[in-house]
Amino acid sequence: MKLYAYCLAEGLDTPPNTPGISGAPIKLIQVEDISILVSDAEMDLVPVTPENALAHAAVVRSILDQTTPLPFRFGTLVTAEQLQNYIAAQKPALKSKLAHVRGCVEMNVKIIQQSTGSEDIDEVIPRGPGTAFLVEKRREILGDERRASDAAELSTFLHQSLAGLIKDEQIILRPAERLVLAAAYLVERLTIQAYREKIAKTIGDRPELHFLVSGPWPPYSFANIELEFKTHFGVT
Amino acid sequence: MSTFDQVITTDEWENTDISLLETLDHVLNRGLVIAGEITISVADIDLIFIGLNVLLSSVETAQEVLRKRHEIL
Numbered sequence: 315m316k317l318y319a320y321c322l323a324e325g326l327d328t329p330p331n332t333p334g335i336s337g338a339p340i341k342l343i344q345v346e347d348i349s350i351l352v353s354d355a356e357m358d359l360v361p362v363t364p365e366n367a368l369a370h371a372a373v374v375r376s377i378l379d380q381t382t383p384l385p386f387r388f389g390t391l392v393t394a395e396q397l398q399n400y401i402a403a404q405k406p407a408l409k410s411k412l413a414h415v416r417g418c419v420e421m422n423v424k425i426i427q428q429s430t431g432s433e434d435i436d437e438v439i440p441r442g443p444g445t446a447f448l449v450e451k452r453r454e455i456l457g458d459e460r461r462a463s464d465a466a467e468l469s470t471f472l473h474q475s476l477a478g479l480i481k482d483e484q485i486i487l488r489p490a491e492r493l494v495l496a497a498a499y500l501v502e503r504l505t506i507q508a509y510r511e512k513i514a515k516t517i518g519d520r521p522e523l524h525f526l527v528s529g530p531w532p533p534y535s536f537a538n539i540e541l542e543f544k545t546h547f548g549v550t
Numbered sequence: 551m552s553t554f555d556q557v558i559t560t561d562e563w564e565n566t567d568i569s570l571l572e573t574l575d576h577v578l579n580r581g582l583v584i585a586g587e588i589t590i591s592v593a594d595i596d597l598i599f600i601g602l603n604v605l606l607s608s609v610e611t612a613q614e615v616l617r618k619r620h621e622i623l
Binding site for chain 2: 367397
């Protein structure tokens with residue numbers, strides 16, 4: 315029998331009533347002072363369906379009012395022994411991560427641009443195939459540079475706007491794509507309202523941008539997955 | 551806290567769609583991984599939100615995890 319693992323947390327006494335994957339009841343496993351929410355899983359593969367993904371999210375979220383969990387990624391199937399070994403091997407890192415996110419939630423900002431911006435670089439009328447190629451190449455280079463610069467400016471703008479309200483941040487810039495910036499901020503629960511007010515002002519300051527703002531979330535973005543690969547297998 | 555009442559968008563999309571997308575982005579794309587133990591299926595996926603690359607990048611990430619797993623084992 316495998317276990318489907320949802321999250322780790324501190325200070326849980328009882329499992330939540332929220333049903334898990336396939337409606338399975340949630341069980342609480344205690345390894346020393348770390349609590350793990352799991353459910354029995356009679357499967358070797360977890361299909362990616364809206365129902366399963368939402369069930370995973372609902373279980374993790376169900377304890378967010380009590381504590382700040384450290385979520386596992388969707389699809390984590392383990393034996394009880396593997397889970398025990400994982401906790402034992404990773405305990406210092408997991409305790410450090412739990413301490414880092416304690417009292418906090420994740421808040422997200424995504425910025426979506428109307429176009430990728432390559433079409434409005436200055437127009438030059440090509441006079442032959444060679445010239446057309448060079449003009450196109452020039453447009454491409456100028457576009458890349460400008461998009462990278464614009465994306466970096468957005469990141470700095472957000473960081474400065476939220477100064478003093480964020481404990482940590484994870485920023486992904488994709489200058490060439492419509493979803494140009496995806497930011498995850500670790501915010502103390504006590505400052506959520508101030509954060510929201512600041513975000514509202516920030517949105518108002520940049521009416522030309524499309525914002526997608528969400529939260530609070532369990533701190534999915536602040537569980538470092540690279541650490542596990544390095545620690546277990548010595549590879550990056 | 552509800553999953554679906556925490557999203558604000560300045561765009562024209564339906565908030566419920568965005569909420570589902572955001573949830574999928576978090577659940578599929580982020581979180582602790584016990585190396586070698588992610589076993590998800592991306593077959594039969596019928597919830598792709600075409601037009602944004604969030605979910606696509608999530609699937610790509612899942613495939614990357616699986617690829618790393620095969621390289622390691």
